[in-house]
Amino acid sequence: MPSAYEQISDLPYGHLLRPHAGPLRKDERYDTVHFDGGSYQDQAANGASFLECAFTGVELGGVKLRQARFNEVWVQGSRWVAVAAPESEWQDAQLLGTVLAGVSAYGSALRRVVLRHCKLESVNLRGALLRDVVFEDCLLRDIDFGDAKLTEVSFPGSTLDEVRFGTAQLRQVDLRGAVRLGLPDGPQGLRGAVISTTQLFELAPQFAHALGITVQDR
Template sequence: MSLADQPYAHLLRPHTGPLRRDERYDTVHFDGLELADGQAGGALFLECAFTDVSLTELKLRQARFTEVWLERCRLLACELVESEWQDASVLDGVLAGVSAYGAQLRRVTVRGCKLEAVNLRGAVLRDVVFEDCRLHDVDFGGARLTGVSFPGSALEEVRFGGATLTGTDLRGATRLELPDGHEGLRGALVSAAQLIELAPQFARALGVEVRD
């Protein structure tokens, strides 16, 4: 699927200028822009597309993203605290140093992305797919994950401490490296091979010493 396949693609109009707080952006195309150090908290992005956009240190607290397309975008040190995402696609991008605790994501696809030091503590994720991604130092502490999957994704230094997992499928993950918070995996679905891989981590978490 591409941007051209989206039902609103023919309605998109180009955007220029900075983002503004509490603004409504409807069928707007943000293309090839560098947006930095702005205040756009509470903004609504409805049927919008972001392509080849760099967003640096933007304040997007409580912003809402509904039916949006983000492709080849870089989100660096952005604040997405308590933001809401629904029916969104995030493709071939980078999210680094992003604060998104308390965010709500529903029917979101994240594909071919690199997530580095992303804070999703206390977030609510429902029907979210992380496909062919690398998640490094991503914190799901205290989050609620329902129907979330990670096909083809590597999870490195990912934390689930205090999380609630329902119907969360980790079987497709290519790597599971969890420094702590193993109890948060309760309710997750893993493969037999992954269970063997996780066994030493579970043993350390439980204080069990294994000797031959």
């Protein structure tokens, strides 16, 4: 499991960070910038790139981040609400104690990303590419992974509620650590996943229904 930095002083680039002032801008390059405690509402930063940046206590509402790039970013205690970030790229990113609600990230690419103690609600990840991603102690509610490709993704300590894998392609996806599997589509899309024996028993009625099997005791 990739490790996550607990505080900003732990970041290798922490001493290089400089505070940000002003709005977000499209196609802007942000390098070693600290976004601290700001509120960004209905701004457009499509195509912007964030390299070795930190976001602490930041609120983004209705911000447009289409095709934005996040490389080695650290996000802590922030709220991203109704953010449009389709086809964005996330690499070596860490999100801690952050809320993502109503976020559109379809067609995005996430590589070596850690989400810890985060709440994700109504997040669209259709057609996204996730590789080496960890959802640790997170709440995932109403998440759409339809047509996404997930490789080496795990969910230790996380609660999955109304999570749809649909026609996703899974490879080495480890669901064993999840404390709850709320899958409205049942076993559809779970080919390639690893589950525990306990989870198998919990999902047995949905497997039986999908196979057209009637389970009835005399």
